[in-house]
Amino acid sequence: MIEFVIFFFFAAVAVIFALVVILHRNPVVGALSLVASLFALAVMYVLLDAPFLAALQVIVYAGAIMVLFLFVIMLLNLSHMHEEPTRPIQQFLGFTSTAGFAIALVYYLSKYAVFKILPPGRFMSDAKFIGASLFESYIFPFEMVSILLLAAIVGALLLSGRSAAQRAKLGVEANS
C-alpha cells in the first residue's frame, strides 16, 4: 500500500516539474525543476529494484549534467534574456500534435502492454551483478563508451574555446 502512495506522489512530482521545465520562461527555474523531476525518477528506479542506477541517476544527472547546464546558463547570463514566444500557429500545432501523440501512446500502452504478473522472486540488480555483466559480456561497448567520452571532452574543448583568429581579433579590439 505504501508503495502505491510513493509511486503516485513521485509520479505527480515528476510530471508537474517536467511541465514547469517546458512552460517556464526563465531557464534557471527550468533547470532546477529538471533536477526535481530527475530526483523523482530516481525514486521510481528504487521502486523498480534498481537502487544502484538510482544512485547513479542522482550523482550523474543531478550532480554533473545539471551543474553543467546551470553553469552555461549563468555564464551566458540567460536569466535576463527575453525569449520571444513562438508563433501562435506553431504553439497550436505543437501542443495539439503532442497531445494526440500522448493520448495515442498511453492508449496503446494500456491496451497492449499490460503485464498482469511479475516473475516470482526478487530482481537482483545491485552493483555486483551490474559490474560483473559490464566487464564480461559488455566489455567492448564499455570501452567504446570510454572512447566516446574522450572524444566528447576533446570536441567540447575545441568548440567552446576561441580560435586563433578570434583571439587575435579580440586582442586587437582590446589594444585599440
Next chain:
Amino acid sequence: VIPTHWFLILSGILFSIGVCGVLTRKNGITIFMSIELMVNAVNLTFLAYARQFHQLHGLIFVFFVMAIAAAEAAVGLAIFLSLYHHRHTIDVDEANLMHW
C-alpha cells in the same frame, strides 16, 4: 508490487512532455533540457522491462544511455557557447546558417 505498465504510462507521459518542449520552445537550453527529459523517460521504460523480464541487459543499457547523455550534454552546451559567441543569442531560429 506496482504493475509494470504504470511505469510505462508514466514514461509515455514524460516523453510526450519532452516532445512538446522541443516543438514549442525557441531557447536552445530549454530544448536541450526537454531532450534530457525524453532520455530519462526511455530509461524508465528500460528499467520497467528489466524488472518485468528479470534481465540485466536493460540496466546495462540505462548505464550506457547515461554515459552518452553526459557526452551529448557536454558537446551540445559547447555548441551553444560557440553560437552565443558568434550571434549573442541562443534562439534556435537565429541559428539558420551552417557556416558563419
